[in-house]
Structure formats: C-alpha cells, structure tokens
Amino acid sequence: MDINSFDRYLTENRERLLEDYKDFLRQPSVAATGEGMAEMAALVARRLAGLGATVELSPTAPGAPPVVWAELGDGPRTLLIYNHYDVQPAEPLDLWESPPWEPTLREGKLFARGALDDKGELVTRIHAIEAWLKTQGPLPCRIKWLIEGEEEISSPHLHDWVARHREKVVGADGCLWEFGGFDEEGRPEHTLGVKGICYVELHASAVSHDLHSSMAALAPNAAWRLIWALNTIKGPDEKILIDHYYDAVRAPTEAELAVLRELPFDAAREAALKDKWGVGGFVTGVEGFDAIKRLYFQPTATVCGVSSGWEGAGAKTVLPARAMCKIDFRLVPDLTPEIVVDLLRKHLDRRGFQDIEIRLLGGYRSALSDVNAPVVKAAARAAERVYGRAPVRILLSPGSGPMWTLSEYIGGVPVVCAGIGHPDSRVHSPNEHVILANYERGMRFIGALIDEFARP
Amino acid sequence: MDINSFDRYLTENRERLLEDYKDFLRQPSVAATGEGMAEMAALVARRLAGLGATVELSPTAPGAPPVVWAELGDGPRTLLIYNHYDVQPAEPLDLWESPPWEPTLREGKLFARGALDDKGELVTRIHAIEAWLKTQGPLPCRIKWLIEGEEEISSPHLHDWVARHREKVVGADGCLWEFGGFDEEGRPEHTLGVKGICYVELHASAVSHDLHSSMAALAPNAAWRLIWALNTIKGPDEKILIDHYYDAVRAPTEAELAVLRELPFDAAREAALKDKWGVGGFVTGVEGFDAIKRLYFQPTATVCGVSSGWEGAGAKTVLPARAMCKIDFRLVPDLTPEIVVDLLRKHLDRRGFQDIEIRLLGGYRSALSDVNAPVVKAAARAAERVYGRAPVRILLSPGSGPMWTLSEYIGGVPVVCAGIGHPDSRVHSPNEHVILANYERGMRFIGALIDEFARP
Numbered sequence: 001m002d003i004n005s006f007d008r009y010l011t012e013n014r015e016r017l018l019e020d021y022k023d024f025l026r027q028p029s030v031a032a033t034g035e036g037m038a039e040m041a042a043l044v045a046r047r048l049a050g051l052g053a054t055v056e057l058s059p060t061a062p063g064a065p066p067v068v069w070a071e072l073g074d075g076p077r078t079l080l081i082y083n084h085y086d087v088q089p090a091e092p093l094d095l096w097e098s099p100p101w102e103p104t105l106r107e108g109k110l111f112a113r114g115a116l117d118d119k120g121e122l123v124t125r126i127h128a129i130e131a132w133l134k135t136q137g138p139l140p141c142r143i144k145w146l147i148e149g150e151e152e153i154s155s156p157h158l159h160d161w162v163a164r165h166r167e168k169v170v171g172a173d174g175c176l177w178e179f180g181g182f183d184e185e186g187r188p189e190h191t192l193g194v195k196g197i198c199y200v201e202l203h204a205s206a207v208s209h210d211l212h213s214s215m216a217a218l219a220p221n222a223a224w225r226l227i228w229a230l231n232t233i234k235g236p237d238e239k240i241l242i243d244h245y246y247d248a249v250r251a252p253t254e255a256e257l258a259v260l261r262e263l264p265f266d267a268a269r270e271a272a273l274k275d276k277w278g279v280g281g282f283v284t285g286v287e288g289f290d291a292i293k294r295l296y297f298q299p300t301a302t303v304c305g306v307s308s309g310w311e312g313a314g315a316k317t318v319l320p321a322r323a324m325c326k327i328d329f330r331l332v333p334d335l336t337p338e339i340v341v342d343l344l345r346k347h348l349d350r351r352g353f354q355d356i357e358i359r360l361l362g363g364y365r366s367a368l369s370d371v372n373a374p375v376v377k378a379a380a381r382a383a384e385r386v387y388g389r390a391p392v393r394i395l396l397s398p399g400s401g402p403m404w405t406l407s408e409y410i411g412g413v414p415v416v417c418a419g420i421g422h423p424d425s426r427v428h429s430p431n432e433h434v435i436l437a438n439y440e441r442g443m444r445f446i447g448a449l450i451d452e453f454a455r456p
Numbered sequence: 457m458d459i460n461s462f463d464r465y466l467t468e469n470r471e472r473l474l475e476d477y478k479d480f481l482r483q484p485s486v487a488a489t490g491e492g493m494a495e496m497a498a499l500v501a502r503r504l505a506g507l508g509a510t511v512e513l514s515p516t517a518p519g520a521p522p523v524v525w526a527e528l529g530d531g532p533r534t535l536l537i538y539n540h541y542d543v544q545p546a547e548p549l550d551l552w553e554s555p556p557w558e559p560t561l562r563e564g565k566l567f568a569r570g571a572l573d574d575k576g577e578l579v580t581r582i583h584a585i586e587a588w589l590k591t592q593g594p595l596p597c598r599i600k601w602l603i604e605g606e607e608e609i610s611s612p613h614l615h616d617w618v619a620r621h622r623e624k625v626v627g628a629d630g631c632l633w634e635f636g637g638f639d640e641e642g643r644p645e646h647t648l649g650v651k652g653i654c655y656v657e658l659h660a661s662a663v664s665h666d667l668h669s670s671m672a673a674l675a676p677n678a679a680w681r682l683i684w685a686l687n688t689i690k691g692p693d694e695k696i697l698i699d700h701y702y703d704a705v706r707a708p709t710e711a712e713l714a715v716l717r718e719l720p721f722d723a724a725r726e727a728a729l730k731d732k733w734g735v736g737g738f739v740t741g742v743e744g745f746d747a748i749k750r751l752y753f754q755p756t757a758t759v760c761g762v763s764s765g766w767e768g769a770g771a772k773t774v775l776p777a778r779a780m781c782k783i784d785f786r787l788v789p790d791l792t793p794e795i796v797v798d799l800l801r802k803h804l805d806r807r808g809f810q811d812i813e814i815r816l817l818g819g820y821r822s823a824l825s826d827v828n829a830p831v832v833k834a835a836a837r838a839a840e841r842v843y844g845r846a847p848v849r850i851l852l853s854p855g856s857g858p859m860w861t862l863s864e865y866i867g868g869v870p871v872v873c874a875g876i877g878h879p880d881s882r883v884h885s886p887n888e889h890v891i892l893a894n895y896e897r898g899m900r901f902i903g904a905l906i907d908e909f910a911r912p
Contacts, residue, residue: 032770088772095665153771195670199771208734209551212884213784214651214854216756218729218738218747223759224690231687234680236808273674278664282674291674300672303679304774305765310782314488315609315655315817316545317784317856318760318884326766328669328773352692361771398670400773428668428774 001451003444005135010127010443017127020047021439024119025103025112031086031153037065040085044068044122044147051129053145058165060157065149067161069168072129073139075454079375080144080172080413082406083122084151087114088428095430111433116425118178120434121442122147124420125176128446136447140454144172146406151178154199154362155402162405172413174375174453175406181421182438183392184269188383188445190391191417192376193368196331197400198340199304202226203357204323210309211319219319223308226323229353233327233344234301238283242347245299248335252297259371259395265292276424296396300330326361330400337363367403368396373414375453382448383418386441391418418445457907459900461591466583466899473583476503477895480575481559481568487542487609493521496541500524500578500603507585509601514621516613521605523617525624528585529595531910535831536600536628536869538862539578540607543570544884551886567889572881574634576890577898578603580876581632584902592903596910600628602862607634610655610818611858618861628869630831630909631862637877638894639848640725644839644901646847647873648832649824652787653856654796655760658682659813660779666765667775675775679764682779685809689783689800690757694739698803701755704791708753715827715851721748732880752852756786782817786856793819823859824852829870831909838904839874842897847874874901 010017029040041057045068049055053072060067065086090100090113098104100113114120132139146169148158162169183189206220234240252260270291274281281287286294304327309320329340341360348356369376371393383391397417407413420442426432466473485496497513501524505511509528516523521542546556546569554560559568570576588595602625604614618625639645662676690696708716726747730737737743742750760783765776785796797816804812825832827849839847853873863869876898882888 032768032772089768210885211733213758213760214786214856216758216786217751217754217854219733220735220739221759223762227683227686227759228692230683236684277667277675279676283676295673298673302669302672302775303677303683303765304669304772305767305776306679306762306779307767309761311761311763312488312545315782316488316760319758323762326771330670330672398673400670429666
C-alpha cells in the first residue's frame with residue numbers, strides 16, 4: 001500500500017468528502033419511528049454503487065427497512081463488514097446546541113444525530129475504500145458489506161434475513177463490526193464481543209377508562225401495579241431479582257479475566273468517568289477492577305422509559321387506566337433473550353402480576369471472538385501502523401448488537417470492532433458528535449486494515 | 457314561588473338558554489395549561505352582570521386566573537355560592553367521540569369538556585336565577601357568588617384571596633357548593649363535606665445527562681430511583697407506608713357512621729360500580745359497608761402520572777437522567793397537606809431518598825358540615841319538592857375542594873353540595889357529559905332552594 005498517495009487523495013478531496021458525510025447526516029433515518037428510512041437506504045445504495053460494488057436493496061419484512069447488501073473487490077480472503085443506516089431518535093430536542101439534522105462543525109467536531117453511530121463509521125469506510133480504489137488500484141480482498149436499518153431497535157429482522165441469505169453471508173474470514181474508537185487517553189480500543197440484549201415493554205391496565213382520582217380508595221391503579229411489579233425485578237441493591245436469573249449467567253474464565261486485567265482502568269480514569277456522569281460513585285459503590293468485572297460480565301436491567309396518566313404541567317387528578325414501561329436487559333454469556341422472557345413471565349406470575357403484559361420488542365444473544373483470529377491480529381497491526389500503538393482489547397462490550405448472527409451463527413466468523421468514536425461522543429444523547437481528526441485517522445486505519453487483512 | 461311561571465319561562469327560552477350553555481363549553485379554560493382562562497373569566501363576568509349583579513374580576517396572583525366575585529339580591533339570609541370556571545385538560549383527545557370543545561347533543565346528553573364539571577353547574581344556577589328574576593321578581597335573599605379559575609389545579613390562590621377579602625365573604629348563613637347530582641337510581645345526593653387533598657410531584661435525577669443504556673452496570677438510573685422510592689410509599693396491600701401517616705387520621709364518630717349506614721349501597725349497586733370500572737373487585741377485596749367506610753373515611757395515595765426516558769414507539773436504549781411522578785393524596789380528618797409533605801420528606805430521607813425532590817403543587821384541608829344546618833335542611837326540602845324524594849346524604853365526599861376555606865375558616869359556614877351530575881358523567885375523562893333532563897330539573901331545584909332558604 002502506498003500511504004502517500006492515499007493520504008494525498010484524502011487531503012485534496014477533504015471538502016467534498018466532508019460535504020458527502022454531511023449529506024448522510026442531513027437525512028433523518030429513525031428506525032423507532034420509521035422517519036426517512038427509505039430515503040436513507042437509497043442514499044447508501046447509491047453511494048456504494050459509486051464505488052463499483054454490486055448493490056442490492058434486499059427486503060426484510062413487509063413495511064420494515066431493507067438490508068443494503070454490497071459486494072466488491074476480490075482476493076484470497078473475504079472481509080465481512082457490518083454497519084447500520086438507522087439512528088436513535090433525536091429527542092429531547094431542546095438539549096441540542098445545534099439542530100440534530102443539520103450537521104454543524106464546532107471546534108473540530110461534527111455535531112448531528114448519527115455523526116458517529118453509525119453514519120460516521122459507515123462514511124469513514126466508504127471514503128477509505130474510495131481513496132484505495134483511486135490510489136492503490138483494485139481491492140486486494142473480497143468485501144461483503146451488510147448495512148441494515150434496524151440496529152437501534154434491536155435488529156428484529158436481521159437474523160431471519162441472514163437465515164434466508166446464508167449463501168451470501170457464509171465463508172468470510174473475518175468481520176469488521178460497526179462501532180469502536182478511542183479511550184480517554186486516545187488509545188485505540190478493539191472490541192472482540194458484545195453483550196446480548198432483551199428489550200421489552202411491560203403494560204399494566206387496571207380499569208376500563210381513566211377515573212377521577214377520588215375513586216382511588218376502591219379502584220385499582222395501573223401505575224401502582226406497574227411500580228409494584230417493577231420493584232420485584234430490581235431493588236436498590238441493583239441485584240436483578242427475577243427468579244433463577246443468575247443460574248443462566250456463567251462466570252468469566254481465567255483467560256477472560258486476564259484480558260480484563262490488561263485494561264488501563266486506573267483511579268484517574270475512574271474519577272474522570274464519574275465526573276463526566278456527574279455522580280459521586282458507581283451503583284453499589286463498586287470500584288476499580290470490581291467495576292470492570294461488573295461492567296463487562298454482569299447482566300443489567302435498565303428502565304429506559306416509563307409513561308402513565310397525566311405527564312403535562314400542573315395537577316390533573318386522574319387515576320390512570322394504563323401504564324407502560326420499557327426495560328432493556330443486557331445479557332452476558334449464557335443468558336439469551338428467550339431465557340429472560342420466560343423467566344420474567346414466570347417471576348411476575350408467581351407474584352400475582354399475571355395482569356402485566358410483556359411485549360418483546362427485540363433481542364440479541366451475546367457473542368465473543370477468539371483473541372488470536374486473523375482479523376483481530378490484522379486490526380492490531382493496522383492500529384500500530386496508523387496510531388503508533390497496540391490497541392486496548394475489550395472482550396465483551398457493554399453495548400449490544402446482532403454480532404452472534406454474523407459470527408457463531410454463520411460458522412464461527414471472528415469479529416473485531418474498530419471505529420472512530422471517543423468516550424464523550426454523546427451517542428444516543430443530544431449533541432452526538434465526532435472529532436474530525438478521528439474520522440481522518442479512521443480512513444487511514446481502514447486502508448491499513450485492508451492491506452494487513454489481505455495478506456496471506 | 458310561582459312554579460308555573462318559572463317553568464313556562466324555562467320552556468319558552470329553552471333553545472336560547474341551551475345555546476348560552478354551549479357558549480360556555482366552546483370556550484376552553486384549562487387551568488393546568490392556562491389556555492383560555494382570561495376569555496372564560498370575562499364571559500362569566502359578562503353573564504353575571506346580565507343578571508344585574510355587581511361583578512368584580514378580582515386578581516389572585518400575578519399571571520394567575522382572577523376570581524369572579526358577584527353580589528345580587530337582598531333579604532334576611534345570605535347564601536354563598538361557590539363555582540369554578542376552569543376545567544381539566546381534554547387529553548387523551550383520541551378517546552373523545554366528539555371534539556371536547558364542540559358541545560354535541562347525543563341521545564339527550566350534552567358532551568363536552570366541562571359539560572358538568574363545573575360549567576354545567578354554573579350555567580344551571582345562572583339560568584335558574586334569570587328565570588326567577590323574570591318571573592318571581594327580586595331575589596328573596598342575598599347571594600354572594602365566588603367563581604374561581606384554579607379549582608382543577610388545587611386552588612393554589614383561593615385561600616389567600618379569601619384571607620385578603622374576608623370582609624366580602626364572611627357573614628353567609630349557608631353555602632351552596634360547586635358539585636353534586638344523582639346516584640345510580642336517580643336519587644338526589646347532598647354532600648356535606650369533602651376530603652382534603654395534597655398534590656405533589658416527585659423528581660428524581662441521577663446522572664448529568666441521558667446515557668447509553670449499556671452503562672447501566674455502573675451508572676445510576678433516575679427511573680429506578682423513583683420506582684424504589686414510590687414503592688416505599690404504598691405497597692400492593694394498598695396501605696400507605698409513610699411513617700406515622702395514620703397517626704394523623706381520626707376514626708369516624710358513631711354519628712358519622714350512622715349517616716354512612718343510611719347510604720343505599722346494596723350488592724346490586726356495588727356490582728354495577730365494578731362493572732362500570734371493568735374490575736372484578738375493589739382494591740384489598742373490600743366489600744359492602746367496609747367499602748363505604750373505606751371510600752369515605754380512608755386516605756389515599758394515587759399515582760396520577762409518571763414520566764421518564766423514552767416513551768415513544770420502539771426500543772430506545774437510553775438510561776434516563778430524570779424521572780417525574782405526580783401523586784394525589786386524598787385527606788380525611790385530621791390529615792392536612794402540611795402534615796403530608798412533612799411526613800413524606802422525613803419518610804424518604806430516612807430511607808436514603810434524600811435525592812428525591814418533593815414539589816407541592818397544591819392542597820386543601822378536609823371539611824365537614826353539621827347535618828342540621830339551615831342550608832342543609834332547605835336543600836333537602838327543595839329536593840323533596842322538585843324530585844319528590846329526600847336526598848341521600850353523603851358526609852365526606854371523596855372528591856376534594858377548597859371547602860374548608862369557605863366554611864370553617866370564615867367562621868363555620870355550613871355547606872351543602874347539590875348539583876346535576878350522574879355517576880357516569882365521565883368527569884375528568886374523555887366524553888364528559890350532562891343528561892339534559894338533569895340540567896332542566898336542576899334549574900327548578902335552584903329556584904326551590906332559593907325559595908326554601910330565604911324563609912326565616
């Protein structure tokens with residue numbers, strides 16, 4: 001690989017590529033509401049076709065966003081790339097310093113919903129491949145690229161899609177995942193697995209219609225029912241109280257603990273994280289290596305939203321007929337979404353909460369790669385070339401994704417996550433942004449990764 | 457009183473009066489949001505001035521809706537009338553069969569927000585007095601009329617207003633309250649007291665901004681904090697768990713229990729109520745006279761609304777930084793709002809919930825009249841004349857209101873509640889309505905009440 005011509009191309013085309021990046025960000029694509037999904041899929045497909053790829057807009061389910069599937073390049077090895085073109089909702093809008101759908105540069109950072117997650121990652125890869133093709137010639141490996149539109153709502157149709165298109169997806173030698181980035185000290189982080197997730201809504205309904213709250217001495221209240229049910233799921237000591245929940249959780253192996261111990265998580269870094277969150281301590285008072293073990297190998301139960309009755313200004317005296325709550329369970333090996341829903345149903349029933357309905361909105365299993373796989377090593381060498389240092393290795397990211405479907409499920413493809421994020425990127429929050437220097441370094445990293453991975 | 461000419465006037469002016477009623481309903485006046493309050497106050501004042509009353513739009517607090525104060529008539533006795541011109545919010549709008557601000561007649565019923573509570577009651581009284589003046593001559597008693605604009609948000613400024621205008625308000629021989637009506641079998645109900653209320657918001661905040669939910673193994677969650685705090689306030693056995701709460705609750709006296717026993721609450725009526733609510737039983741499984749005692753003499757703690765995190769469609773994986781809940785405590789003698797807030801603060805602090813903020817949105821004390829007061833007896837005689845039967849007496853309505861301020865506080869003025877509602881009026885809910893026949897009988901009742909009350 002001739003890095004000089006590659007770099008020169010990026011420098012000479014800087015403004016045009018940045019404008020292209022912004023085009024991706026100006027197009028809303030909120031999977032949770034459906035806003036802009038079709039337009040975004042078309043934009044991605046158009047851009048990949050521009051690289052000379054064979055591109056397919058492949059349906060998933062009626063009314064659901066399609067998978068964009070692209071194939072390009074040729075060589076002895078095949079790299080599978082996974083990205084997604086959907087983003088989280090932008091709300092609450094009033095906390096954004098610039099509008100979420102108008103990408104805005106401030107102090108070397110590009111602000112917009114999706115600036116990083118995941119349009120920033122996708123654009124970095126597209127631009128790097130463009131630069132390769134314009135300066136190095138044909139790609140030295142085969143790339144299969146899967147860009148889905150439902151990652152932010154737990155990829156409800158991806159697994160079925162892969163099952164139906166197994167012949168396209170199998171046979172990759174390694175997979176580059178959608179996220180990644182740098183830690184507080186700027187060290188590249190490579191993640192080799194993800195926690196699973198099980199996302200449910202709980203619905204309580206108590207009376208046929210909202211009543212005047214003066215009837216509360218006799219009429220049941222859906223909000224109270226939901227609160228009492230939730231309280232049986234997790235208590236103030238943060239232990240998940242669902243019967244037999246921890247029976248399905250395996251302890252980390254000695255080898256896994258050894259990799260965890262390499263993590264550069266010192267007192268200063270811990271203090272900085274607490275500071276960023278504005279908290280005096282972590283939950284349960286956990287500290288140091290115990291906090292690391294908890295973050296990477298403990299399951300969670302997170303109330304992501306609650307809604308019932310009158311939520312506007314002032315004092316409406318109403319007894320709510322309905323109440324709703326969203327819960328996100330993060331899963332470590334060997335918990336699965338199926339186990340969680342089954343245990344939760346039995347747990348609620350046993351406590352008299354048969355009236356609480358569980359709706360499964362989506363779920364993934366956890367996944368974990370071999371630390372010595374070729375794609376993992378190629379990424380490490382590329383990081384050393386571009387960033388001048390070995391990556392910090394994270395075994396099991398607390399973030400979730402459908403990695404299991406594109407690794408174990410299709411024959412044990414090893415996966416590495418390497419991207420352009422940084423710890424204050426505000427992913428999923430107002431003021432999401434990317435540091436432009438990371439995007440620029442990230443394109444060089446993708447070039448180097450292709451170069452390293454393609455070698456026998 | 458010449459009832460024939462009174463009736464004839466109502467019949468001959470039926471359409472015009474109904475149109476006037478609708479004018480009141482077309483004007484939104486939502487105290488919780490402030491919508492239409494100034495316009496509504498002006499409309500009420502104009503209409504009362506049309507009766508020849510001396511009318512004053514009297515300020516309460518900067519930016520808050522004024523009290524409409526009117527005086528008319530003369531005679532040995534003075535009747536104080538209390539109404540309110542504000543209404544509850546109309547939401548949820550999609551459950552209304554006709555738009556809430558377009559009064560619509562269907563099957564002898566008039567549907568609109570405020571059709572009963574309280575514009576229906578106010579209009580009935582205005583129209584009855586108009587008919588009296590047009591057919592009987594001058595009023596035989598003095599009427600002092602207080603119509604406030606903040607009843608539905610717990611009358612935050614009424615008490616101060618009465619304190620500042622004590623000279624206007626004192627000296628009444630009895631008071632006619634804003635609500636009332638008929639029971640399931642059409643018997644008139646006269647209520648002689650109300651429960652108090654204490655309406656608070658609880659606010660939890662845990663981290664400085666919403667986080668990605670993958671951080672939940674370490675970061676505190678405002679929604680969970682609020683759920684755990686709420687769970688210490690009331691449990692599934694419906695007992696309020698705030699320390700020392702029941703110390704402040706007095707038991708009903710034998711005399712009060714005797715009046716409760718007169719209530720026509722039989723098995724059929726109990727079954728009908730459960731049916732209407734769509735429930736198999738009341739909370740705690742209470743039945744019969746125990747249900748009556750619970751409804752009238754037990755305090756309540758009602759979650760009226762909860763809000764946190766992502767409440768829209770789909771699965772947003774967010775860890776909420778903030779959570780809010782509204783609670784309405786209904787108070788029996790001798791609980792007061794001041795006692796509730798004090799006990800709640802200490803209770804939460806003792807359990808480690810110092811971080812949960814309590815905001816008092818409003819409150820009333822409870823009030824209870826003497827069953828033998830002249831205004832109570834006059835109302836009973838008027839009910840017998842117009843409805844042909846003695847009223848069912850209710851000591852302590854589970855609905856709340858600022859009755860204490862207009863009874864005990866101004867020297868012990870006895871109060872009676874007598875109105876035009878029926879049990880399925882859907883007050884505070886979608887499809888609020890009045891049975892037109894009750895409005896028509898209600899005007900005759902007001903005429904008879906004036907006649908009975910004015911006699912020495």
